[in-house]
Amino acid sequence: MRHSLPTVPQFYVTAPQPCPYLPGRMERKLFTALQGDHSEAMNDKLSQQGFRRSQNVLYRPSCADCAACLSARIRVADFTPSRSQRRVIKRNAYLQRDVASAWATEDQYALFRRYLDHRHTHGGMADMDVFEFSAMVEETPVRTRVLEYRDAALGPNGPLVAACLSDVLDDGLSLVYSFFDPELSDQSLGSYMILDQIELARRVGLPFVYLGYWVPGSPKMDYKARFSALEVYHQGEWQVLDSPERFSGTRHPLSVQPIAEQVAQLALPSDVGGPVSIPPGKAKL
Incomplete structure (x- = not known):
């Protein structure tokens, strides 16, 4: 007997665990598997509604008493680098960018x-081995690229100093994960990779660069608010981040919608049939 994958996406909720961004908070995620012929269309559509990809899973924070994590993206056509960001671009002009398929290497x-x-010794990825790293890079059902940045001053095969894993969406580039040489921290390589992808998106005519989540009140996320033309996904729509203080209320328990309502409001690609669903017993409302 042949079995086929379900055409209607099923959504699940993770068990609560300590929040990595706000002390004393618990995080929970709403997620669905990326599988079958509609993976790219699902990644495109749900990314526009605040979801992020990790391997073959799409997820969005769905915490019980907090809605602080807001998906952020930059409008490429309206972006203008600040004076300090122009210095970052100039400082890293010696780097050569190479775009490759999603294939892990020993250098990476x-x-x-x-x-x-050096930077995340206590994070959730601290113990990731080479096989888990390869899975993070290679297990993707969508269009994913690895952008490598090498020291061109030392030749075309100069040392790898930074890399970024990015998805190519129908409306932009989505930064999945980036990392760089910790000995070059004063080069602002994390910001430089964002700036370079904005320029790359501009060249190929993509309107947005998706940055992952911005969390008001989290110092480690403050840098995202420094990019101009930034907007965040809040209350079912993209809103201009004109004043970070305007979104501080998202940390209040009453800002959270029940999970069933969140799922019911999701828009799916037109060729994915049926309403989205939560399997019985899988969600806490």
């Missing part, structure tokens, strides 16, 4: 390990 993993060992 060695750089990734140095990055984690």
Whole structure:
């Protein structure tokens, strides 16, 4: 007997665990699997509604008493670098960008390990081995690219100093994960990779660069608010981040919609049939 994958996406909710951004908070995620012929269309459509991809899963924060995590993206046509960002571009002009398929290499993993060992020793990825790293890069059902940045001053095969894993959406580039040489922290390589992808999106005619989540009140996320033409997905629509203080109320328990309502309001690609659903017993409302 042949079995086929379900054509209607099923949504699930993770168990609560400590929030990595706001002390004393618990995080929970709403997620669905990316599978079958509609993976790219699902990634495109749900990314426009605040979801992010991790391997073959799309997820969005759905915490019980907090809605602080807001998906952020830059409008490429309206972006203008600040004076400090222009200095970052100039400072890293010696780097050569190479775009490759989603294939993990020894160079990438060695750089990734140095990055984690110096900057994220207690994070959830701190113990990731080479096989898990390869899975993070290669297990993708959508259009994904690895952008490598090498020291061109030392030749075309200069050392790898930064890398970024990005999805190519129908309306933009979505930064999945980036890492860089921790000994070059004063180069602002994290910001430089965002600036470079804005320029790359501009060249190929894509209107947005998706940055992941911005969290008001989290110091580690403050840098995202420094980019002009930034907007966040809030209350079912993209809103201009004109004043970060305007979104501080998203940390209030009454700002959270029940999960069933969140799922019911999702828009899916036109060729994905049927309403979205939550399997019985899988969600806490």
